[in-house]
Amino acid sequence: MIRTLFAATAAWLLCAAALLAAADIREVTSPGGITAWLVEEHSIPFVSVEIRFEGGTALDAPGKRGATLLMSALLEEGAGDLDSQGFAAARDDLAAQFEFDAYDDALTVSARMLTENRAQAAALLKSALVAPRFDADAIERVRGQVLSIIQSDALDPNRIAGTTYDHLVFGDHPYGSARYGTAESVAALTRDDLIAAKDAVMARDRMYVAAVGDITAEELGALIDDLLGDLPATGAPLPPPAEMDLGGGVTVVDFDSPQSVVVFGQKGIRRDDPDFFAAYVLNHILGGQGFASRLMNEVREKRGLTYGISTDLLPMDLAASWQGYFASANEKVAEAIAVVRAEWARAAAEGVTQEELDAAKTYLTGSYPLRFDGNGRIAGILVGMQSEHLPISYVRDRNGYVEAVTLDDIRRVAARLMTPDALRFVVVGRPVGLPAGG
Incomplete structure (x- = not known):
């Protein structure tokens, strides 16, 4: 069997x-x-x-x-x-x-x-x-x-x-x-x-x-x-929405290692926000598309400050976060953080190029069907759609939402969401030039 x-x-x-x-x-x-x-x-x-x-x-x-x-x-x-x-x-x-x-x-x-x-x-x-x-x-x-x-x-x-x-x-x-x-x-x-x-x-x-x-x-x-049918009819009430304390800055946790691990982030966007797909495409361009992302190009390819860096939108039920991750040698991590801040500020001020937008749409629409690689995965996606209050038609319509994102949408959402001064960095290691605490 x-x-x-x-x-x-x-x-x-x-x-x-x-x-x-x-x-x-x-x-x-x-x-x-x-x-x-x-x-x-x-x-x-x-x-x-x-x-x-x-x-x-x-x-x-x-x-x-x-x-x-x-x-x-x-x-x-x-x-x-x-x-x-x-x-x-x-x-x-x-x-x-x-x-x-x-x-x-x-x-x-x-x-x-x-x-x-x-x-x-x-x-x-x-x-x-x-x-x-x-x-x-x-x-x-x-x-x-x-x-x-x-x-x-x-x-x-x-x-x-x-x-x-x-x-x-x-x-x-x-x-x-x-x-x-x-x-x-x-x-x-x-x-x-x-x-x-x-x-x-x-x-x-x-x-x-x-x-x-x-x-x-x-x-x-x-x-x-x-x-x-025999489960209890009602469960416990859900907790209230989470208040996010993101005042910016760097917090260093001392850890004996030749490299530092960095988690950074800011407030994100809810899944039901009308601007979600513009933010989703923007994140893909900035840090979500592997070696083709802006941050990979600036932090790894041009400067050799990390092996990899990525960002993700995290629209949880009770809060929405926009987070990133990388690791860097202790003597390079301060420079890497400065580059991340600069790229965050550049995207907030300028948005993205048409070439970047077209490439992101091609990848996001082409890779979408690959998610459905088994009946268990499909069942999980259908449950996720229900929990996010999406209609059954979303499976057919999703790529259209991606294709509908324009440069103006990206610029508007970048200016609305991206707050370089409020980025919070947590660094675990012994980074040079970044004092412990913060």
Whole structure:
């Protein structure tokens, strides 16, 4: 059965992009009132189901940081009458695959199951969602794994830079601390805390569902009613929007290393902002297109100050950030920061060229279909579209939004958003010419 599933996966990868181009994405409402998006594809005998619960680790209770992530890691560690080993054996016997994870804004459940075993696999997944055991031995084992990650992150300059930046920018908001929690908070978590975390996030009022593969609308309706109908009706209220403290400047964290890691950023733009696509194209030109980006050209190619530099728009549910990353030798990092600031200021004042805009459009529209490289990926994209309140037609219309961006749009958005003086840099290392603190 496992070999069958892998063969099905390989075949699906060959036709996924073509499938989506002609896909009939349907909105399905189950008899119990649960909404899902569906793409039927009956040539391969398996289906992917993706579930997203809004809120994620941002719903950790005060003093319980890390509870949602630890809870999500334990969902497969025994459920119903099956302990951890029994659950794993049952899943493997069915050639099913389940993945659970928790992020700042969402807890995600990804499931893949063969058509011949779909009923049994769905029943097993349901037990993990509604009746996880949270056995003491499993809690301690997974807690130990999380504590090991926390310990490792404390010695990783990339992680230190990211968590320092987040704390400076977001403060006491959940976005301001690592989703894993701290060694102290994780060590103190109890089984009751995990049950409370599950009830807070895994509820029907905050879920989005998609399925892609060998299943009909009627079959999907019955499956999701049975799978999700017994979850609590409502979860915990979402936290308030995050206030971003970005006053500019450089913060140095001392770390014994021959190079410095740098995270930098400013306020970004919400996904539902009318100017989002202009900002998206602008970011691609500035730092999002690998070796062709302005920052790569100025910081790496012309001056040799880094191996790589990139920027991303991060429109989270409760805040919008625009962040970048690079690493540079300690004696070169001050110059690299100066170049980044100068390029930020140049884009804010001048926008971009027509040649840059045309090249960005060609890349962004041409690479878009490559995202749909499997039914699991497609299901994840459909859930993401729902959570961002995009219409089903977005898959067909998205490239048109990119093509519609003009030079005037870029100039307007660059002048509106880009604030070189407010860029906040966090440097982890021993940079020459940049004092510690800041």
